[in-house]
Structures are given as structure tokens and as C-alpha cells.
Amino acid sequence: MRRPFGTTATPGSGAPQRFSPSSPSYDLAGKVMLLGDSGVGKTCFLIHFKDGAFLSKTFIATVGIDFRNKVVTVDGMKVKLQIWDTAGQERFRSVTHAYYRDAQALLLLYDITNKSSFDNIRAWLTEIHEYAQKDVVIMLLGNKADVSRERVVRSEDGETLAREYGVPFMETSAKTGMNVELAFLAIARELKHRAGQQQANEPSFQIHDYVESQKKQPNCCPFV
Ligand SMILES: Nc1nc2c(ncn2[C@@H]2O[C@H](COP(=O)(O)OP(=O)(O)OP(=O)(O)O)[C@@H](O)[C@H]2O)c(=O)[nH]1
Numbered sequence: 538m539r540r541p542f543g544t545t546a547t548p549g550s551g552a553p554q555r556f557s558p559s560s561p562s563y564d565l566a567g568k569v570m571l572l573g574d575s576g577v578g579k580t581c582f583l584i585h586f587k588d589g590a591f592l593s594k595t596f597i598a599t600v601g602i603d604f605r606n607k608v609v610t611v612d613g614m615k616v617k618l619q620i621w622d623t624a625g626q627e628r629f630r631s632v633t634h635a636y637y638r639d640a641q642a643l644l645l646l647y648d649i650t651n652k653s654s655f656d657n658i659r660a661w662l663t664e665i666h667e668y669a670q671k672d673v674v675i676m677l678l679g680n681k682a683d684v685s686r687e688r689v690v691r692s693e694d695g696e697t698l699a700r701e702y703g704v705p706f707m708e709t710s711a712k713t714g715m716n717v718e719l720a721f722l723a724i725a726r727e728l729k730h731r732a733g734q735q736q737a738n739e740p741s742f743q744i745h746d747y748v749e750s751q752k753k754q755p756n757c758c759p760f761v
């Protein structure tokens with residue numbers, strides 16, 4: 538049984554949890570949720586991160602909610618991300634709302650080839666503010682950046698919306714893997730930073746700056 542240490546939060550409080558260094562598998566754990574309209578690529582995004590694979594073109598909409606664990610190493614610290622893949626379809630919303638409360642991070646996806654998925658981001662953010670923790674880490678992701686010919690949402694529009702809400706933004710591809718790992722690593726770094734904030738030697742970390750310095754742009758993304 539793993540033993541919490543330090544100023545460990547009570548379960549469900551929303552704070553990342555540290556574990557004893559004697560724990561063999563990880564030092565810190567956090568819950569991340571993937572949100573966004575149906576078809577934006579949440580399941581593919583998770584599968585690419587977990588297994589490095591891209592599912593075929595056949596779209597099988599997620600029913601309800603499911604999760605996968607993955608441990609990433611940040612500056613020598615093992616961070617276990619428990620990643621919840623939600624169903625984007627409206628009829629499952631009431632199920633997923635119940636899971637927002639103890640999430641430390643939310644990856645909010647839209648599809649750059651689907652305008653309504655972008656237009657719905659404001660509604661998603663309203664929902665997030667209603668159901669999630671006040672200090673939840675949010676990142677906006679414009680997915681399917683590999684299909685530049687079908688692009689209908691400009692990268693600048695994603696940037697502008699993200700700036701308005703004060704959240705980091707990048708375009709991603711669950712197909713090529715562009716920025717997929719970075720999104721989760723940025724979350725893991727932020728969780729590590731938050732968990733270590735009481736310690737004097739914890740270096741400062743700004744998730745916005747980290748994302749801006751690391752993110753890759755699509756090879757070609759003119760909007761005409
Ligand atoms: N070209 C391209 N296709 C993608 C990408 N991500 C997902 N897809 C395709 O988009 C479709 C939907 O992907 P899913 O990951 O199932 O979408 P979802 O957001 O999980 O949908 P729900 O489970 O209904 O909420 C599938 O046909 C995928 O193959 C991507 O980055 N690029």
C-alpha cells in the first residue's frame with residue numbers, strides 16, 4: 538500500500554499527491570481529463586501517448602468514460618498521470634461532470650477541420666468553470682493539425698481564444714504525434730512544480746513559457 542507523505546491532500550481535493558520515495562513505481566500522481574466535442578480526437582490522442590499508435594480511420598465514439606495510466610519522468614521524478622478519456626457526445630455529459638471535481642488538469646481539444654468544435658470551446662470552458670477545481674490546469678489543443686488542407690480554424694484564432702482565457706495553447710496531431718507528448722509533459726511538470734512549491738529549492742516553472750518554448754508548429758498551415 539502506498540503511503541502519502543508531506544502535505545498530502547485528502548483524496549478528491551484536487552491537489553497532486555506525493556508518495557513516499559520508497560514507492561517503487563512513482564513519486565507523484567495526478568488526474569488528467571481529455572475534454573472536447575465528439576470526434577475531435579481525444580481517444581486517438583490518448584492512444585498515441587500511451588502506445589505510440591494511431592487508430593485507423595474508423596471512428597468509434599467513446600461511450601461513458603475510461604482511463605489509462607502512464608508514468609512520465611520529469612527531472613528524475615516519476616509522475617503517474619491517470620488520464621481519463623471522456624465521451625464528447627452530449628448524452629454522456631452528466632456522467633463526465635462527476636469526474637471533473639478531482640481532476641488536476643484538463644486537456645480541452647477542438648478539431649482544426651471542424652469549426653463548430655472550436656465554437657463550442659467557450660461552452661466547454663463555462664462547464665469547466667462550473668464543475669472543476671478553481672486551480673485546475675487547463676490547456677487548449679487544436680488537434681488534427683496534420684490535415685492542413687481541410688483546416689477551417691486558423692492557428693491565430695486558437696491563440697487568441699487561449700489568451701483570452703489565460704490558458705496555454707498548441708496545435709497537435711494524434712496521427713503524427715506532433716506535440717502529443719509535450720502536452721502531457723507540460724502537465725506533469727506543472728504538477729511536480731505545484732507539489733514541490735513548499736520546498737525552497739523547487740525551481741520556478743511557468744507552464745505557458747514551457748509550452749511556448751517547446752511546441753512545434755505544423756509544417757505548413759496557411760489559411761486561405
Ligand atoms: N488526421 C487526423 N485524424 C484524427 C486525428 N485524431 C483523431 N483523428 C480521427 O478522428 C476521428 C475521431 O477520433 P476519436 O479519437 O475517436 O474522437 P473522440 O474525440 O474520442 O470522440 P468521442 O469519443 O465521440 O468523444 C477518428 O476517425 C480518428 O481516426 C488527428 O490528429 N489527425
Ligand SMILES: [Mg+2]
Nearest residue numbers: 579580598599
Ligand atoms: Mg473517444
